[in-house]
Amino acid sequence: MKIQRKRVFYMLLGIFLIGVCVAAYRMSGFGVDPFTCMNLGISGFLNMSFGNWQLIMNILILVIVFFTVRHCIGPGTVVNMIFVGYIADFLCWIFQDQLHIPLGMPLRIVMLGIGMLFASLGAALYMTADMGIAPYDSVAFIIMKLTKDKVSFKAGRVSSDITVMIVGVVFCLLAGNSVWTVVGLGTVMNSLCNGPLIQLFRNRLEKSL
Numbered sequence: 198m199k200i201q202r203k204r205v206f207y208m209l210l211g212i213f214l215i216g217v218c219v220a221a222y223r224m225s226g227f228g229v230d231p232f233t234c235m236n237l238g239i240s241g242f243l244n245m246s247f248g249n250w251q252l253i254m255n256i257l258i259l260v261i262v263f264f265t266v267r268h269c270i271g272p273g274t275v276v277n278m279i280f281v282g283y284i285a286d287f288l289c290w291i292f293q294d295q296l297h298i299p300l301g302m303p304l305r306i307v308m309l310g311i312g313m314l315f316a317s318l319g320a321a322l323y324m325t326a327d328m329g330i331a332p333y334d335s336v337a338f339i340i341m342k343l344t345k346d347k348v349s350f351k352a353g354r355v356s357s358d359i360t361v362m363i364v365g366v367v368f369c370l371l372a373g374n375s376v377w378t379v380v381g382l383g384t385v386m387n388s389l390c391n392g393p394l395i396q397l398f399r400n401r402l403e404k405s406l
Contacts, residue, residue, distance in 0.1 A: 204326040207402070208273040211322030215277070215331075216284025218315035223289055224300060225308035228381025230316050231358040231388050232333045233285075234365035237379045242372040248282035258332035266338045271329020278331065309383050317391050321398030333357075337392065354392030362388050 222229040229237060233251075240250035255278040262269055292298050300308070324330055340353035348356075362384055369376050 203405075204328055207326035208276070208323045208328045211319045211324075211326065212273065212277050212280060213284065214315040214319030214322065216281045217288065218312045218319055219281060219285035220288035220292075221308040221315065222312035222383055222387075223285065224292060225305045225312060225383055226300065226377075226381070227305065227309045228377070228384035229379055230312065230391070231362040231365070231384060234379045234384050235361040235368070236282075236365070238365035238368035238372070238374075241374050241379075242368045246286070248286045251282035252278060255332045258336070262332050262335045262339065266335055266342055269330050269335040269338055271327075273323050273326060274329035274331060277323070277329075277334075281331070312383055313386060313390070313394075316387055317394035318398050320391075320395045321402055324395070325399055325402040333361075351392040351396050354395065355389060358388040358391060 219230065219233050222233060223237075228234065233247075236251045236254055237247055239254070240247045243250065259270070259274070259278070298304075320330075320334055324334065336357045337350050337353035340348050340357065341350060344353075362380060365379050366376055369379050
């Protein structure tokens with residue numbers, strides 16, 4: 198029972214941190230994480246709420262996950278799909294539209310650091326909980342299965358991150374929006390580092406269960 202409660206706590210905390218990560222990346226102005234980059238680019242092109250489009254995209258990927266790595270689906274999958282986008286929207290609304298906090302360079306750098314840390318730590322927390330993971334986080338496991346483990350989780354994550362980042366840039370350009378609102382230093386750093394960092398945190402967290 199104690200281990201089960203710990204898993205639930207890891208799952209909820211991890212998903213909350215990912216929502217904070219997405220908001221922090223967006224407010225930093227250094228670009229967002231790769232999956233958010235794609236969803237912001239497409240939602241801007243469709244003139245749709247980011248939270249609504251992210252939910253739709255997660256459902257589409259979930260269908261693929263169901264037929265490939267069904268073991269990745271669980272309560273955490275549903276919670277992540279529903280709440281991450283809305284947590285990010287809410288935090289951005291509070292800081293930017295209600296509190297009107299000026300985002301000077303020092304605070305933007307802090308936001309970038311928070312985004313980098315929480316992106317990998319949040320994902321590692323709810324992956325370790327083993328209660329289901331977000332559809333996009335399952336993509337690396339799909340790649341591992343299709344390649345019969347010839348591609349590691351780290352490599353699969355990096356390749357999928359780079360791919361969705363490119364998709365986000367393309368749709369941003371098609372919408373006539375500034376690319377720098379969705380991609381930047383933070384996006385590139387996340388694409389290259391998130392996979393290895395998630396694996397590092399997972400290795401440490403699994404010892405705590």
